[in-house]
Amino acid sequence: MTHANNVAPLFRDIAKVEHEHHLACQSCALYRLCLPLGLHSDDLARLDKIIKRSQSLSRNQSLFNYLAPFKSIYVVRSGAFKTTISASNGREQVTGFYFPGEFIGMDAIHSQNYQSTAKALETSSVCELPFERLQEFGAAMPQLQMQMMSRLSKELSSDKSLMVLLGKxxxxxxxxxxxxxxxxxxxxxxxxxxxxxxxxxxxxxxxxxxxxxxxxxxxxxxxxxxxxxxxxxxxxxxxxxxxxxxxxx
Amino acid sequence: MTHANNVAPLFRDIAKVEHEHHLACQSCALYRLCLPLGLHSDDLARLDKIIKRSQSLSRNQSLFNYLAPFKSIYVVRSGAFKTTISASNGREQVTGFYFPGEFIGMDAIHSQNYQSTAKALETSSVCELPFERLQEFGAAMPQLQMQMMSRLSKELSSDKSLMVLLGKxxxxxxxxxxxxxxxxxxxxxxxxxxxxxxxxxxxxxxxxxxxxxxxxxxxxxxxxxxxxxxxxxxxxxxxxxxxxxxxxx
DNA sequence: CAGGGTTCTTGACCTGGATCAATGTAAACT
DNA sequence: AGTTTACATTGATCCAGGTCAAGAACCCTG
CATH class of the missing domain: 1.10.10.10 (Winged helix-like DNA-binding domain superfamily/Winged helix DNA-binding domain)
Structure with missing residues (x-):
């Protein structure tokens, strides 16, 4: 973005863009299922600004690969993804399928490298949440942090159910x-x-x-x-x- | 604890207790592996105060049961635990073993009910972290929140490895x-x-x-x-x- | 330290689901 | 259109690991 230029018309354009941007999350069909749920509208506006929206991927394209450096968490916007981990002999385990509103890449927070490979199963799009930026907001928006933990916890608990499935x-x-x-x-x-x-x-x-x-x-x-x-x-x-x-x- | 009584000797006792309390986490053998790692010493002192320490359990005693209301996250202090989930026909899956410094109960944050039963495998003790109190600190201690997420993420990634193990x-x-x-x-x-x-x-x-x-x-x-x-x-x-x-x- | 329970080991046998193989279907490219 | 390549179904066979059974070793508790 270039330096702000204080003539009135430009100001109004900026205001308009800001406003539309502000609406992006609120007007999203997935709002009810997504991270911003429960945020105050000014917090939402700030969050809205750091989200890189609507990145599109075609079938079989990777969102990220195993061991790539962790930068962002992704939320599926449309389409579907699978994540895989490989054992030796080229054996692979599909660790999960992800649909709109679901989060991918959270298992990389600890190690700072993605622990799996995520591939689009069909033409799909995601919202990208740069994790460092998200952290900067942490102190100011405890609800956001809480949402994140809740998400992590939810995936943890569905993984445990999958263990029962695989084991028993x-x-x-x-x-x-x-x-x-x-x-x-x-x-x-x-x-x-x-x-x-x-x-x-x-x-x-x-x-x-x-x-x-x-x-x-x-x-x-x-x-x-x-x-x-x-x-x-x-x-x-x-x-x-x-x-x-x-x-x- | 009774009301403070402003005579000098008692004051000194309280100060001493506070000081010892402050040291509890720092002087813990598990400090290096545990949640408070990286906190500033005054934050640590505050965290220290809400931790209910050294609850002891004997072999086969439950720390919590499946579907009990979520109140606290536990950190193993000594001994060992297992967590189990049950499918139908009384089939059970042991979803994990937990050793000193490891966290139990994080999969309950989302649903607010414990999603598994945790049992001591031998005489064991835990530190209890009341989750509501922890949340109150959230805004003031972003590092603490970050540590929590990192922990959650770590368990997530080890659960995924377990999926590979069980599936492949x-x-x-x-x-x-x-x-x-x-x-x-x-x-x-x-x-x-x-x-x-x-x-x-x-x-x-x-x-x-x-x-x-x-x-x-x-x-x-x-x-x-x-x-x-x-x-x-x-x-x-x-x-x-x-x-x-x-x-x- | 005897005895009754639980946990562990070892052997013989069996089966659910894997593997192998062959064929069918259908999308993607000439 | 036909050819290629990937995916899906169906049948025949096999085997890793489960189940059943019977001791052995290890507790506890009186």
Whole structure:
């Protein structure tokens, strides 16, 4: 930005931009799910200014790579992402799928390097929150800090649930749990709980659940035969959500 | 505590108590690993005052139970803990083991209810950090907030590693990873990296790693036959840490 | 230190889901 | 249109690790 130039018309332009900017978070469809929730409007305006908005990524493009230096936390704005960690032999674990309003990269705060690789599953966009700037606000906006911790805590608790899934559940329970969790998350975002698109491949699902692709394919077939769900390529219709919930274990 | 009584000798007693209190965190053997690290000494004194210290628990006693209302985060002072979550059919997953300097209960910040049950594995003590009081300090001590986030982030990243373990590793790799991780954590705490006690039962280990007790027993036997480690009941001697690390995958 | 419980080890057997293999489908590029 | 390459389904076979069973070693507590 160039030096301010004190002629009246320019001032008004700046004011207008500021105002539109101020609205960006408030008018966002994800506001209800997002970080700024509960901030005072002047705090929100300050936060708004440091957010780098609407960076767009196409399918398979990386948002960041494993061990890259940590600079920002990202919030999914549209589309979907997966994060992966690799063990040896090129084995990879899909550690999570991320949908609009969800945060990516928080596990890098401690080590200051991203601990996973994040890839877009389809054309997607994110809001970037430069972490240093966020910290500068810390003292002035304790609610913001609290929101951040709450987010971290939420991911922690869903990771623990995933441990139960990976460690204790059968293939069928895993599959049912996955579908119910997707349904829940779509509903939270104002979409249908019973009809949605799977943006990830069968092999991503299998990997995430600790199963083989073939097993996922068979399980989906079985659930379809049992009239619990209907698949048509990537699109899913849940026909008996209650029954599916009972299968979760 | 009774009302202050302004005679000189009592004053001196109070001053002395305050001073000792001030030292409690600084003189703690775990200071280097703990939350107050990096705080200014006056901030430290304030933090010191809200910490409820040295609560003692005996073997199998619960620190908190699943779904109990969240009030405090705990730091292990001595001994060891495990946390568990239950699926249906009474199946339980041991989600973590916690040693001195490590934090328990952070996954409850979001939901305001503990998301797991924490039990002492041996006679243990904790420092209790009442979360509301901690929050009150937030604005005044941004470093403290930052430390908290860093802690949360660290647990997040170790949970992701556990996902790789549960989802992708073989029984042998799991076992090796577990032993190496214990070794590392004991070393960080100033203990021997090669000789330590397993405070948890075989069945807790098995459960945590997503294995059957019998498999753990066989694996430990096999590692012992291969001269990598030596077991004598609960005590372990790692004889070839490097080889063990190679087995982690 | 006897005895009743719990935890640990070891062996024999079994199975859920992995792996291998072959074919089907469908999007992406000539 | 046809060709390539990736993804998905289905069947046949296999095996790592689970389950069952039976002792052995280790507690506790009286």
């Amino acid at each position: 559940k059968t293939a069928e329970e895993k599959m049912a749990t996955f579908l119910v969790s997707l349904s829940r998350r779509f509903q939270d975002r104002g979409f249908s709980a019973t009809e949605f698109q799977l943006s990830m491949s069968r092999s991503d699902i299998a990997n995430h659940l600790g199963l083989a692709v073939e097993t996922v394919s068979r399980l989906l077939g079985r659930l379809q035969d049992g009239q619990l769900v209907h698949f048509e390529g990537k699109s899913v219709t849940i026909e008996d959500l209650e029954a599916l919930q009972k299968l979760c274990g | 590793k073989t029984a042998e790799e799991k076992m090796a990873t577990f032993l190496v991780s214990l070794s590392r954590r004991f070393q960080d705490r100033g203990f021997s990296a090669t000789e330590f006690q397993l405070s948890m039962s075989r069945s807790d280990i098995a459960n945590h790693l997503g294995l059957a007790v019998e498999t753990v027993s066989r694996l430990l036997g096999r590692l012992q036959d291969g001269q990598l480690v030596h077991f004598e009941g609960k005590s372990v001697t790692i004889e070839d840490l490097e080889a063990l690390q190679k087995l982690c995958g």
